[in-house]
Amino acid sequence: MSAGAHPEFLAYVRGRAGALRRSAYLLCGDTHQADDLVQETLTKVYARWAGVARADNIDAYVHRILVRTFISERRRGWWKVRLFGEALPDQARLGPGVEDREVVRAALSRLTSSQQAVLVLRFLCDRSVADVAALLGCSEGTVKSQTSHALTAMRKILGSREPASALEGLR
Missing domain, CATH: 1.10.1740.10 (RNA polymerase sigma factor, region 2, helix turn helix motif)
Known part of the structure; x- marks a missing residue:
């Protein structure tokens, strides 16, 4: 064709x-x-x-x-293959701009692919729970629980920073 x-x-x-x-x-x-x-x-x-x-x-x-x-x-x-670069940081470094985005991006990459997708769609693409559920082919309850688990994991990785506001820095 x-x-x-x-x-x-x-x-x-x-x-x-x-x-x-x-x-x-x-x-x-x-x-x-x-x-x-x-x-x-x-x-x-x-x-x-x-x-x-x-x-x-x-x-x-x-x-x-x-x-x-x-x-x-x-x-x-x-x-998961890493040809260049350093290991992912354990704690978020304080500071504005690109460094913060890299830290948040590294933290996000440590989540499961489903958790990454939920956080990106919810917080970066401004999709509703219903939209995300439709896109992922799952229930709204699954989206809510995946969001909760993902934010908890991000809190552990990022330390004192709030994950939802840190994700906003990726926009």
Whole structure:
């Protein structure tokens, strides 16, 4: 199938690629991995475009594929390979800007992929509990308990900093 076969798909990608890349970056914390995640997501969307185009909310459908692809990729383990850089800090360092974002990003990466997805969707993408439940294909109660467990884990990792406000610094 040539790209010309789905001009609606191309229009969608042109209009939404930036937002998808931002969501992917917020999930994984690395620009290259975010690009790979968006590429894999759009490949899946293209293969299913006839069905996707009929969806009531195409953005929600595509974001669900993005999040599920992220969670699936994390299970494979290649995300844990660290070619460069130092070990993750045990405690958050105080100070403004990029250092704080790196500490929060490192803490976030220590959570399970489901917990990461819930926190990113709830606090960074400003999604409601109902939206997150729909995107992840789980109950609202599961989203609430995953959020609670994830925030507790973040409190242990970050020490005295409040996780919800620390996450805001990633925006």
